Amino acid sequence: MKAISKILLPAFLFIFISFSFISAQTSNSTPKSVLVVYGGWEGHKPEEFKDLFVPWLKEQGFEVVVSNSLDIYADKEKMKNFDLILQAITMGTITKEQEKGLIEAVKNGAGLAGCHGGLGDSFRSNTSFLFMVGGQFAAHPGGKVKYQVNIEDHNDPITTGIKDHYVNSEQYYMLVDPGVKVLATTTFTGEHASWVDGVKMPVVWTKSFGKGKVFYSSIGHSMEDFEVYEVMEVMKRGFLWAMRDNK
Numbered sequence: 001m002k003a004i005s006k007i008l009l010p011a012f013l014f015i016f017i018s019f020s021f022i023s024a025q026t027s028n029s030t031p032k033s034v035l036v037v038y039g040g041w042e043g044h045k046p047e048e049f050k051d052l053f054v055p056w057l058k059e060q061g062f063e064v065v066v067s068n069s070l071d072i073y074a075d076k077e078k079m080k081n082f083d084l085i086l087q088a089i090t091m092g093t094i095t096k097e098q099e100k101g102l103i104e105a106v107k108n109g110a111g112l113a114g115c116h117g118g119l120g121d122s123f124r125s126n127t128s129f130l131f132m133v134g135g136q137f138a139a140h141p142g143g144k145v146k147y148q149v150n151i152e153d154h155n156d157p158i159t160t161g162i163k164d165h166y167v168n169s170e171q172y173y174m175l176v177d178p179g180v181k182v183l184a185t186t187t188f189t190g191e192h193a194s195w196v197d198g199v200k201m202p203v204v205w206t207k208s209f210g211k212g213k214v215f216y217s218s219i220g221h222s223m224e225d226f227e228v229y230e231v232m233e234v235m236k237r238g239f240l241w242a243m244r245d246n247k
């Protein structure tokens with residue numbers, strides 16, 4: 001018996017230590033952390049937007065922090081940990097300190113993603129924020145209209161294999177930074193604003209900002225927009241693409 005325990009005890013210890021090491025390694029590879037900030041104009045149903053995407057982000061294994069206040073942007077320590085910031089705030093105002101916190105986080109490698117007014121029509125008077133996003137909403141002639149979205153880049157991981165598709169929603173006319181990488185466009189007919197007839201407008205774009213990656217789609221006036229397979233797929237891929245690669 002003594003002889004057996006002499007062999008078994010070290011064996012058990014070895015297995016125990018090995019398991020502890022493996023579990024410590026697993027916990028060291030911390031999951032990616034996503035901050036979802038929502039609020040602003042209620043017409044874009046920011047809470048419904050949050051409820052649509054937060055469960056999906058959790059299903060991907062990400063840690064998700066949800067905030068309906070911009071104060072978190074000013075929290076340097078917390079902001080350091082986020083690998084992706086998903087913002088859904090139409091219009092509204094941001095303090096200098098909050099704006100600085102968000103900009104620094106993205107410059108340091110956190111991704112920034114969003115859609116429609118939640119990222120493309122936030123804090124209209126903050127030029128540094130606009131410089132980071134790469135575009136600003138200006139109009140949606142005709143309100144809710146049926147329009148086609150044309151994929152421009154079939155090689156980008158966000159739009160590869162995605163077909164041109166129709167959306168019944170607001171067709172955003174935007175002021176866009178010429179430096180963005182355009183992945184999808186829409187062409188205005190001029191029916192509701194004759195002078196923009198034939199204008200090809202970016203719908204989905206990506207860009208860099210410091211070490212961070214920015215993803216934007218102008219679709220998403222109502223949650224029904226995301227029932228279109230291509231719209232939802234591009235959003236999900238965009239979020240994953242913008243995520244910080246490694247810390």
Ligand SMILES: [Zn+2]
Nearest residue numbers: 044117170221
């Ligand atoms: Zn809208």
